[in-house]
Amino acid sequence: METATLSFDNMHTYGPLFANMLKARHRTFIEGKQWDLPEEAGMEFDQYDTAQSRWVCVHENGRVMAGVRLTPTTAKCGIYSYMVRDAQRGLLDTIPGNLLWEPAPIADHIWDANRLFVVDDVPTEIRRRVQMSLMGHMVRSARAQGATILIGLLPTLIPRLARRLGIDMVPAGPEMSFAGVPHRVYFVSMASKMH
Incomplete structure (x- = not known):
């Protein structure tokens, strides 16, 4: 099992891994969860899959097991910025605008984490290890970009997993x-020491 952080600068060195990740997102979000998202050729993508984002991917022999997208809160692409902020601004039909208690932040040190997934067919005996690998690499990748805080609309079970890594999450x-899956926006502090 390997973990990679993909960007527009390096994705060519990973062969079909980026496309495989978009296909895994399609299986997870469109086929599995029945979410109404953009799709083409069996891949799920949206307006946030730009050169400003990074994608953390857990994979084995080209088979994607898990992933998450990281986007700076300073991002701009046409009328869009980042997912949580755009939902609050009423630009996204599928996410309610009241998802945050305060205005969505815009700062160099805060990045958005979204589209977090683990594919359904990851065996139970290694699922926890895949989740831990994804979360740990997500934090390291965000830190490498200068982030000290992540913001993300995430499943409510994620904080329990994060605590095992020493990651603090605040609603x-x-x-x-x-x-049918409970979610909420969290601030993820990466200032604490990871285990």
């Missing part, structure tokens, strides 16, 4: 359900 908005 930033009310709990809401997507396809």
Whole structure:
């Protein structure tokens, strides 16, 4: 099992891994969760998959097991910025605008983490290891970009996993359900020491 952080600068060195990750997102979010998201050729993508983002991917022999997208809160692409802020601004039909208690931040040291997933067919006996690898690499990758805080609309079970890595997560908005799965926006502090 390997973990990589993909960017537009380095994705060519990983062969089909980026496309495989978008296909895994399609299986997870469109086929599995029935979310109404943009798709083409069996891949899920949206307006935040730009050169400003990074994608953390857990994989084995080209098979994607898990992933997450990181986008700076300073990002701009047309009318869009980052997912949590754009939802709050009413630009996204599928996410309610009241997802945050405060205005969405814009700062160099804060990055958005979204589209976090572990594919359904990851065996139970290694699932926890895949989750831990994804979370740990997500934090290291965000830190490498200068982030000290992540903000993300994430499943409510994630903080329990994060605590095992020494990552502090604080709720930033009310709990809401997507396809029957409870989610909420969290601030993820990366100042604490990871185990």
